[in-house]
Amino acid sequence: MSDYPWKSVLITGASSGLGRALAEVSSAPGVTLHLSGRDAARLEDTATACRALGASVATRVVSVTDAESMADWIAQAGRLDLVIANAGISGGTGDAVEPAAQAVRVFATNLTGVLNTALPAIEAMAAQAPGPDEVRGRVAVISSLAAFVAAPGAPAYCASKAAVQRWAEALDASERKRGIRLHAICPGFIRTPMTASNPFAMPGLMTPEQAARRTLAGIAAGRVRVAYPRPLYVMARLLGGLPPAWRNAMMRQVPAKPPQS
């Protein structure tokens, strides 16, 4: 039996890291998963693992940047209790400045890609009957603790995560009125391919499964913002509250992640 109340869950970026862990942790007999990613082979690996845990799984190879295909996929999925806009990319400045093409790519995936997932999901949920908890559906947006710190080593990444965190939290207030909930998920460091090339210490580094369980427990508890681990969240809020010139002076001492090609 599932640890969570959702019978139908859609997850983007399920072919790796946190998305795969969210899919596996959600898996149980009676649960239907709609999973997407760009890499067909890795996506199928996730699907096979989830089926072995008892879930029914449908996969779609699609980029979150393709608004039309995303809307089509979400519209034909049927009832959706929980949609997790997880797909994301990162990239740093290395020893130089952030490449322009990287900044554009990061916003296209982490911001427009989240809108391409969440907006059609919200419209579909508005037409669904409420569940036993009076909620028609939930949309969780995977932001980051990076949302709270304008780190000079990853300008577009931090800004894209701040944008989706603010958007989801603000929208939750109005969407609640029609029975739809939004959740801004703000994890600290997770051991995934995304963090494999980080050239700095990662305090509180979690496994993808630990992060997935924290995420789903926070959503199940109905929290608008799910930020963890707590000590790193407090540190991010303190750093984020410093005058920007002080923060930049401090954070320039930390080696930046290299740009991603």
Ligand SMILES: NC(=O)c1ccc[n+]([C@@H]2O[C@H](COP(=O)([O-])OP(=O)(O)OC[C@H]3O[C@@H](n4cnc5c(N)ncnc54)[C@H](OP(=O)(O)O)[C@@H]3O)[C@@H](O)[C@H]2O)c1
């Ligand atoms: N790792 C961390 O420390 C950390 C911390 C806070 C937040 N996060 C966030 O957690 C989410 C998952 O990251 P992760 O650490 O699990 O990274 P990951 O292992 O690199 O996985 C990223 C996932 O996003 C998918 N993706 C990327 N671009 C896509 C696109 N255009 N269309 C569809 N799918 C796309 C990838 O699919 P393909 O491989 O199939 O292309 C992959 O499944 C991201 O939003 C990330 O910003 C991560």
